[in-house]
Amino acid sequence: MAEATFRVFRGDKNGGEEVEYTVPVTEGMVVLDVIHHIQGYTDPDLACRWNCKAAKCGSCSAEVNGKPSLMCKTRLDHLPLDRPVTVHPLKAFPVIKDLATDVSWNFEVNKKIKPFTPKPDTDWVMYQPDVERAQEFRKCIECFLCQNVCHVLREHDKHDNFIGPRFLVRVASLEMHPLDNGNRLEYLKDEAGIALCNITKCCTEACPEEIHITDNSIIPLKERVVDEYYDPLMRLLRKFFGKK
């Protein structure tokens, strides 16, 4: 039977090292199967998170050969198996153990976003052309691969000043909701740190749900911030014609 070599990160927040494992390869295998094989036959204490094995729960995010990926969606026949494959935890978040990282920062960020805020006298009727734009954003499985690959968090460590692409997607889904009446522009500019995103699109490349994070959520939000803060002409028009 064919075999392949994997170098899996073992360690915790104090550091660690790659440990090499040789695993039999069968047809249709994914990286998560490899981890399960290691747990079953070699190292039962290898830690990893997973749930659905169907690319829908967003738990098994890791870095395979340096690329942020869902382990359950990364097939071995798409990897060069003639050399060792590396499997590391997400780098934008602190390691708990081995492949499990502490992503709780994300849940704290989420709490600070103003939730859906309808007008007091809302008529609960919506039309398809108005809702379909934001439907794309509902596909998010909170795998946080976009958060992990975003250089603002990963390289520049701006966790205190930037909410990351996943939550910009959430803000966009609220801002584009036809019945929402909340205003999140000041939040976007000052707290969410939208200007720290330099639209280099790594989030879009990493998203397993193929959400057009940059083009359909971040850039439209940046344009809304421009309307409010950086476009004197628009301001003047608003003054004359009232808020549009």
Added chain:
Amino acid sequence: MANSVGSLESKSKGFGATQRSDLWWLQPAATFAALGLFVVYATVAAFLAPGPVTWSPNEAASSALDSHTYLSPFYSPAWLFSLGNSIGFPYPVFAILWIPLGFRMTCYFARRTYYRGIMGDPAACAVAEFASRNYKGESKFPFILQNLHRYFLYFAIMLVVFHWFDIFHAFRSVDAAGNHEFYIGIGSIVLFADALFLTLYVFSCHSIRHLLGGGSKCFTCKDGTEKATHKTWGLVTKLNAYHGLFFWLSLFAVGFADFYVRVLVGHLE
């Protein structure tokens, strides 16, 4: 909050450190080469000829600005060039070039392209950058000026109109007596391609997508009747998916059109 890059992948390995084993450096390298080539060409070209580069199949007519057949798009619109000249710009072509330069520099696609290919910020995804704890993104000068993109867009739309006006010139010739007749040459096609790709590039812009409907909360409010903005936004959204392609095509087309007219005029001899 501290990320774990430090413990997993020593930062001291510096720029380019990554576990990626694919050819991640290919795209930034190609971008660097392509943008670099264009910038060098455009700079040399702009400083090479003080006057507008025009060509006409009829020798006698080619010197008169309003009777040219081909006008290099670098010098279009010609009236703006003349204006720059009369104000006393040492290089009047810059009275025009600030428009495409400003539009392209602040274009969302171009920003991604040069932040990656020229500034390495990041060069590719999950690849280490030059160690910088001072990252400000687009929140401070000079990059906060990217917010002016829509203003450059307004001027770029004007440029589109004038490029089409030059197409009208590119398909006719004027003889010494001032008679007009239909004319078609390779240059007519080259200039047509320039106008077409520029149009597609400008009208697939992210700002125009926002201004033509994307910025509104609702496309049918309040009564379910579809507003015109849904259609305009939908159309630009379709084009917008190819914005990057149009960026490169129009960049190549404008460079090539200028080059072609210069070859005809004999600038390169």
